[in-house]
Amino acid sequence: MERGCARDIQLNDIARGLEQAIRLILAADPELLGIIFLSLRVTGLALLISTLAGVPIGAGLGLARLRGHGLITAILYTGMGLPPVVVGLFVYLMLSRSGPLGVLGWLFTPSAMVAAQTIISFPLVTGLTMTAVRSVDPALRVQVRSLGATRVQEAWAVLAEARIGVVAAIVAAFGGIISEVGAVMLVGGNIAGRTRVLTTAIVLETRQGEFAFAIALGVILLALAFTANLALLRLQGKL
Amino acid sequence: MVYQSERLRHAYAGRTVLDIARLDVNAGEVLALVGPSGAGKSTLLRLLNFLETPTSGTILYQGRLITGHVPLEIRRQVTTVFQRPALRRATVRENVAYGLRLRGIPLDGAVDEMLGRLGLLPFARQPAHTLSGGEMQRVAVARALLVRPRVLLLDEPTANLDPYNVGMIEEIIRADNAERGTTVILVTHNVFQARRLAQRTGLLLSGKLVELADTATFFNSPADPRTAAFVRGEMVY
Ligand SMILES: Nc1ncnc2c1ncn2[C@@H]1O[C@H](COP(=O)(O)OP(=O)(O)O)[C@@H](O)[C@H]1O
Numbered sequence: 062m063e064r065g066c067a068r069d070i071q072l073n074d075i076a077r078g079l080e081q082a083i084r085l086i087l088a089a090d091p092e093l094l095g096i097i098f099l100s101l102r103v104t105g106l107a108l109l110i111s112t113l114a115g116v117p118i119g120a121g122l123g124l125a126r127l128r129g130h131g132l133i134t135a136i137l138y139t140g141m142g143l144p145p146v147v148v149g150l151f152v153y154l155m156l157s158r159s160g161p162l163g164v165l166g167w168l169f170t171p172s173a174m175v176a177a178q179t180i181i182s183f184p185l186v187t188g189l190t191m192t193a194v195r196s197v198d199p200a201l202r203v204q205v206r207s208l209g210a211t212r213v214q215e216a217w218a219v220l221a222e223a224r225i226g227v228v229a230a231i232v233a234a235f236g237g238i239i240s241e242v243g244a245v246m247l248v249g250g251n252i253a254g255r256t257r258v259l260t261t262a263i264v265l266e267t268r269q270g271e272f273a274f275a276i277a278l279g280v281i282l283l284a285l286a287f288t289a290n291l292a293l294l295r296l297q298g299k300l
Numbered sequence: 301m302v303y304q305s306e307r308l309r310h311a312y313a314g315r316t317v318l319d320i321a322r323l324d325v326n327a328g329e330v331l332a333l334v335g336p337s338g339a340g341k342s343t344l345l346r347l348l349n350f351l352e353t354p355t356s357g358t359i360l361y362q363g364r365l366i367t368g369h370v371p372l373e374i375r376r377q378v379t380t381v382f383q384r385p386a387l388r389r390a391t392v393r394e395n396v397a398y399g400l401r402l403r404g405i406p407l408d409g410a411v412d413e414m415l416g417r418l419g420l421l422p423f424a425r426q427p428a429h430t431l432s433g434g435e436m437q438r439v440a441v442a443r444a445l446l447v448r449p450r451v452l453l454l455d456e457p458t459a460n461l462d463p464y465n466v467g468m469i470e471e472i473i474r475a476d477n478a479e480r481g482t483t484v485i486l487v488t489h490n491v492f493q494a495r496r497l498a499q500r501t502g503l504l505l506s507g508k509l510v511e512l513a514d515t516a517t518f519f520n521s522p523a524d525p526r527t528a529a530f531v532r533g534e535m536v537y
């Protein structure tokens with residue numbers, strides 16, 4: 062069978078794949094661990110950057126009554142729906158040797174993947190934070206001011222009230238980029254041991270018919286998303 | 301005199317909703333304001349709480365002209381309890397203590413004492429949004445009184461509450477006014493409440509202060525026929 066060529070899947074392939082997947086996970090297979098670790102590192106860093114920038118900006122947009130608010134909102138919502146693969150193409154062009162940021166030498170490194178995931182997650186964190194802040198009862202804001210809050214205290218009170226929505230924004234962004242494949246594939250190149258993450262590895266292993274490994278990776282990806290959502294529900298007091 | 305106001309006018313989108321020639325509020329008095337819905341009562345309270353700047357006219361607070369930016373130490377002397385209590389997503393105790401937190405005042409026995417006075421001690425650790433309407437309003441009143449305001453503005457604080465909660469809130473307002481000399485401006489639809497609590501009562505109609513008099517005079521021998529009609533419970537425009 063040729064490399065990269067898919068073969069027909071049979072039921073017992075899946076069963077055997079599952080069994081081997083569990084064995085791989087339990088054995089803490091070093092290759093598997095490396096891929097998980099890189100995924101978390103890239104996504105974690107991208108999420109950290111979008112959170113540090115997106116939460117204050119989203120909060121500011123939610124609190125302020127700016128002119129051109131509608132336009133900003135439209136831009137943000139468009140950004141939230143950006144096709145990741147288009148972001149990947151954009152980052153690829155920027156970072157390619159002849160591109161404007163080519164001197165950085167980031168293409169096919171984790172830095173490029175962080176850049177792409179940051180661009181994907183920033184509008185999500187910002188837009189959802191803005192929505193959460195705007196949905197806080199305006200009467201509460203007036204009440205807080207009437208109780209003698211400074212401007213900063215007032216903003217803080219509104220943000221605190223929106224905290225569940227803000228955390229939901231961060232979790233949604235996490236779910237969006239950890240499971241994203243197009244952009245990291247383009248700008249990272251899926252190089253074994255260097256830029257191979259959970260999603261790109263699943264694509265590769267599936268193509269090669271290595272279902273056990275692919276399933277193991279899939280299970281872990283699901284587990285990560287599940288844990289993130291559990292944490293969110295917990296925070297919302299629904300668990 | 302806590303407030304002296306002249307030619308106070310406020311407009312929204314060019315429509316004048318408040319136009320009061322003169323309003324003086326004495327230190328330590330309980331002043332009731334009555335009037336139909338839309339008369340401008342809430343607007344007046346927002347202006348007196350410095351939450352909005354009047355379109356024109358002057359407000360003197362403690363003899364000091366209030367313009368544009370109001371210093372924090374002055375803002376912190378005045379607070380409002382609104383008809384619909386706006387509570388934070390926190391425990392009852394945290395909500396009641398919030399005004400002190402804003403001022404960086406360490407919490408002490410005063411918080412629990414205030415909770416006790418409004419029958420809120422059993423709820424202290426409960427999330428505020430799980431309370432009943434009357435309990436929530438008691439939290440809002442406790443929170444306002446705990447910052448020891450010089451001026452307490454009450455915007456229909458007991459509308460839609462049952463007699464038990466009304467009684468409890470009226471009692472603490474009366475006590476606070478008597479003990480600390482807090483100036484109270486009470487907006488109410490309930491003329492009996494005005495009679496029970498206020499030394500002076502005023503009638504607002506379509507943004508105008510029709511009459512402001514001693515409560516007894518206001519109810520028994522009002523000067524303006526519109527006041528007489530309002531007191532009798534007739535529709536007034
Ligand atoms: N923020 C606002 N924007 C526009 N109009 C307002 C606003 N607040 C109040 N008004 C109008 O001002 C008038 C007086 O309102 P308000 O002070 O709430 O009356 P009251 O408290 O006596 O019922 C009403 O006609 C109301 O529609």
Ligand SMILES: [Mg+2]
Nearest residue numbers: 341342343455
């Ligand atoms: Mg009103």
